[in-house]
Amino acid sequence: MEQLLKEFFFSDACEVNYRRPPSKEKADAKKKQDMLLKKLKEHFSEEDQDLFEEYTSASLIIDGENQYIAFLCGIKITLQALTELLCETHIS
Numbered sequence: 001m002e003q004l005l006k007e008f009f010f011s012d013a014c015e016v017n018y019r020r021p022p023s024k025e026k027a028d029a030k031k032k033q034d035m036l037l038k039k040l041k042e043h044f045s046e047e048d049q050d051l052f053e054e055y056t057s058a059s060l061i062i063d064g065e066n067q068y069i070a071f072l073c074g075i076k077i078t079l080q081a082l083t084e085l086l087c088e089t090h091i092s
């Protein structure tokens with residue numbers, strides 16, 4: 001079951017993965033991120049840039065895992081609620 005959910009979450013079938021226009025906040029954050037990265041690169045050595053890229057890559061993995069766990073928790077709660085609802089309806 002977990003593998004099925006994982007495949008769904010990271011597939012094109014999951015709404016989270018659809019392309020959509022970014023919100024104003026996201027667009028502003030992207031501009032700020034680009035500006036800050038440009039400033040950092042002006043002051044970073046080649047080795048510092050490589051270390052920073054490794055750091056951000058690790059952060060993306062952590063954030064992706066956190067989103068996946070939140071998704072699984074949401075599915076679990078939904079299934080529990082539906083099960084309870086169906087059991088109550090069947091018993092009544």
